Amino acid sequence: xxxxxxxxxxxxxxxxxxxxxxxxxxxxxxxxxxxxxxxxxxxxxxxxxxxxxxxxxxxxxxxxxxxxxxxxxxxxxxxxxxxxxxxxxxxxxxxxxxxxxxxxxxxxxxxxxxxxxxxxxxxxxxxxxxxxxxxxxxxxxxxxxxxxxxxxxxxxxxxxxxxxxxxxxxxxxxxxxxxxxxxxxxxxxxxxxxxxxxxxxxxxxxxxxxxxxxxxxxxxxxxxxxxxxxxxxxxxxxxxxxxxxxxxxxxxxxxxxxxxxxxxxxxxx
Amino acid sequence: xxxxxxxxxxxxxxxxxxxxxxxxxxxxxxxxxxxxxxxxxxxxxxxxxxxxxxxxxxxxxxxxxxxxxxxxxxxxxxxxxxxxxxxxxxxxxxxxxxxxxxxxxxxxxxxxxxxxxxxxxxxxxxxxxxxxxxxxxxxxxxxxxxxxxxxxxxxxxxxxxxxxxxxxxxxxxxxxxxxxxxxxxxxxxxxxxxxxxxxxxxxxxxxxxxxxxxxxxxxxxxxxxxxxxxxxxxxxxxxxxxxxxxxxxxxxxxxxxxxxxxxxxxxxxxxxxxxxxxxxxxxxxxxxxxxxxxxxxxxxxxxxxxxxxxxxxxxxxxxxxxxxxxxxxxxxxxxxxxxxxxxxxxxxxxxxxxxxxxxxxxxxxxxxxxxxxxxxxxxxxxxxxxxxxxxxxxxxxxxxxxxxxxxxxxxxx
Numbered sequence: 001x002x003x004x005x006x007x008x009x010x011x012x013x014x015x016x017x018x019x020x021x022x023x024x025x026x027x028x029x030x031x032x033x034x035x036x037x038x039x040x041x042x043x044x045x046x047x048x049x050x051x052x053x054x055x056x057x058x059x060x061x062x063x064x065x066x067x068x069x070x071x072x073x074x075x076x077x078x079x080x081x082x083x084x085x086x087x088x089x090x091x092x093x094x095x096x097x098x099x100x101x102x103x104x105x106x107x108x109x110x111x112x113x114x115x116x117x118x119x120x121x122x123x124x125x126x127x128x129x130x131x132x133x134x135x136x137x138x139x140x141x142x143x144x145x146x147x148x149x150x151x152x153x154x155x156x157x158x159x160x161x162x163x164x165x166x167x168x169x170x171x172x173x174x175x176x177x178x179x180x181x182x183x184x185x186x187x188x189x190x191x192x193x194x195x196x197x198x199x200x201x202x203x204x205x206x207x208x209x210x211x212x213x214x215x216x217x218x219x220x221x222x223x224x225x226x227x228x229x230x231x232x233x234x235x236x237x238x239x240x241x242x243x244x245x246x247x248x249x250x251x252x253x254x255x256x257x258x259x260x261x262x263x264x265x266x267x268x269x
Numbered sequence: 270x271x272x273x274x275x276x277x278x279x280x281x282x283x284x285x286x287x288x289x290x291x292x293x294x295x296x297x298x299x300x301x302x303x304x305x306x307x308x309x310x311x312x313x314x315x316x317x318x319x320x321x322x323x324x325x326x327x328x329x330x331x332x333x334x335x336x337x338x339x340x341x342x343x344x345x346x347x348x349x350x351x352x353x354x355x356x357x358x359x360x361x362x363x364x365x366x367x368x369x370x371x372x373x374x375x376x377x378x379x380x381x382x383x384x385x386x387x388x389x390x391x392x393x394x395x396x397x398x399x400x401x402x403x404x405x406x407x408x409x410x411x412x413x414x415x416x417x418x419x420x421x422x423x424x425x426x427x428x429x430x431x432x433x434x435x436x437x438x439x440x441x442x443x444x445x446x447x448x449x450x451x452x453x454x455x456x457x458x459x460x461x462x463x464x465x466x467x468x469x470x471x472x473x474x475x476x477x478x479x480x481x482x483x484x485x486x487x488x489x490x491x492x493x494x495x496x497x498x499x500x501x502x503x504x505x506x507x508x509x510x511x512x513x514x515x516x517x518x519x520x521x522x523x524x525x526x527x528x529x530x531x532x533x534x535x536x537x538x539x540x541x542x543x544x545x546x547x548x549x550x551x552x553x554x555x556x557x558x559x560x561x562x563x564x565x566x567x568x569x570x571x572x573x574x575x576x577x578x579x580x581x582x583x584x585x586x587x588x589x590x591x592x593x594x595x596x597x598x599x600x601x602x603x604x605x606x607x608x609x610x611x612x613x614x615x616x617x618x619x620x621x622x623x624x625x626x627x628x629x630x631x632x633x634x635x636x637x638x639x640x641x642x643x644x645x646x647x648x649x650x651x652x653x654x655x656x657x658x659x660x661x662x663x664x665x666x667x668x669x670x671x672x673x674x675x676x677x678x679x680x681x682x
Binding site: 011012013014015016023024025026028056057059061083084085086087089091092103105107109112114116134135136138139147160161162163164171172174176178 | 326327330332334335336338339340370371373495497498499500511513518519606607609610611612613614615616617618625627629631632633634635636637639640642644648649652653655656681682
């Protein structure tokens with residue numbers, strides 16, 4: 001039986017962590033320590049429910065209810081002079097508590113202050129679109145949908161933006177492996193050549209730095225490279241070796257002499 | 270292998286090409302030379318006039334945010350080079366600064382001065398590149414050759430510093446890896462002394478050039494509220510009447526110690542943006558002169574440190590690693606396992622040549638960032654084309670894309 005590996009988070013993990021190690025925290029400060037932030041928070045609190053607020057690395061974070069997001073951003077834009085939405089996206093906490101954290105990074109140029117509005121939504125829940133308030137949210141929400149599968153209610157054009165239109169899966173989820181899933185491995189083969197070519201071409205290896213160390217057939221046969229799928233040891237293929245060097249040679253680069261290069265047959269040598 | 274029929278068919282979303290209303294749909298790009306990378310625009314045309322524009326991006330998407338979640342902090346540094354590859358040190362710097370803020374590192378003064386030099390050289394390189402390519406799109410071949418010539422000097426200086434011309438990776442978390450080479454300041458001074466004459470050459474060729482003015486003046490006008498709403502930053506915003514420069518308003522490094530102006534305009538058209546790029550080059554030169562003085566002061570005061578001292582996060586200097594056992598152990602742990610910043614969130618914005626380059630990091634205390642969001646200015650400078658292009662004519666598209674100064678390594682990430 002194969003060993004069980006948790007699938008909730010397949011991203012890279014450190015190979016060793018001290019069992020007594022406790023992660024330190026970035027210092028959080030009270031909102032009252034900054035006058036401008038305190039006034040802004042009071043204005044938000046007057047109309048909406050705020051579950052938590054603190055200052056971290058010179059910026060205020062305000063936790064609100066998911067349903068209030070449009071109202072809060074409208075208030076901030078119209079009354080509190082936060083005229084720009086710098087950035088918004090999601091953070092995947094599905095493995096820990098089946099939730100996404102959504103953040104909206106706001107900037108006030110008059111006050112020279114930045115506020116981060118945050119809330120959590122359950123898996124499968126949608127957020128309210130703010131693209132009526134800030135046009136840039138149009139593209140940000142599309143990107144969030146593309147990467148996490150979180151839809152925005154009331155968005156004019158909820159389509160993928162970075163990945164192909166017919167892509168399956170959401171790449172920034174923690175459950176999605178870095179090198180892509182089964183769909184990704186066959187996407188281009190299926191689309192360009194058709195499913196029946198799968199046997200001939202094989203799945204796409206998306207890790208370009210990958211070296212198959214057991215492949216003693218094609219790897220490191222300088223001067224004797226053959227096209228993919230061709231057996232280099234067969235007699236009729238001997239003269240079909242590909243050459244990657246210009247005939248005349250290149251300045252400063254030594255021309256490879258094929259006769260003097262050796263093919264090592266025994267990898268265990 | 271048997272010959273297999275190519276099944277790659279174009280895929281058009283919600284678009285019918287048989288139309289009764291005399292509207293033509295033009296597919297601009299993704300391989301158009303003036304689209305500055307891989308931009309595809311679906312343009313709905315009434316004769317020559319654009320009635321609807323639909324930018325389609327993602328052709329250069331490499332999933333950098335995903336890669337960041339699978340790399341230790343130092344490992345990700347060279348990857349940031351590939352965002353805005355025209356000015357890669359600015360990306361290195363934005364990432365380094367955000368991690369430093371998360372961890373709470375204080376960078377030595379000499380390293381700060383060197384970083385500022387690199388940042389401003391990168392700004393000059395980026396603006397020269399912008400000028401060259403935009404002028405080429407509009408048909409001014411001479412400017413292209415002139416500006417690339419000047420950019421070449423800067424690339425040589427950078428190459429002398431870090432060995433690379435485009436993908437520098439010249440900045441580390443906590444400082445810079447190397448002191449500048451002996452010839453750096455002399456070369457830089459030679460360049461800066463010539464630069465005003467060079468900029469004047471460009472302006473002589475362009476400022477009163479009839480073709481240039483026709484493509485630039487009153488074309489691509491962005492009103493202030495539209496620029497703010499679309500998240501425009503940098504020269505795009507400053508050309509639309511908001512004098513907002515993060516170097517001035519939220520100073521990082523030693524930008525509060527140097528003297529420079531923030532050029533801005535309330536016109537909002539292509540020509541205003543062009544003027545701002547030219548003026549910013551002059552301001553960058555002004556800053557560079559001041560950083561040279563600051564550097565020489567550091568040398569005089571004997572400030573030789575280049576990396577922050579924080580054994581938990583930053584490796585000790587090479588001498589210590591080679592002579593002291595404990596430094597070597599720490600270095601080994603930091604290289605193999607990576608630094609572990611505290612649990613928390615940080616968003617740090619820096620003024621890259623294109624605009625506000627922001628890094629949002631959510632750290633859960635691990636060696637890998639739990640979530641890293643790259644806020645690239647070009648992303649929204651591309652998005653604004655949706656609202657900006659309608660009403661313009663086909664020839665204006667090229668000049669508008671040019672003056673938005675978008676780089677697709679940054680748009681798609």
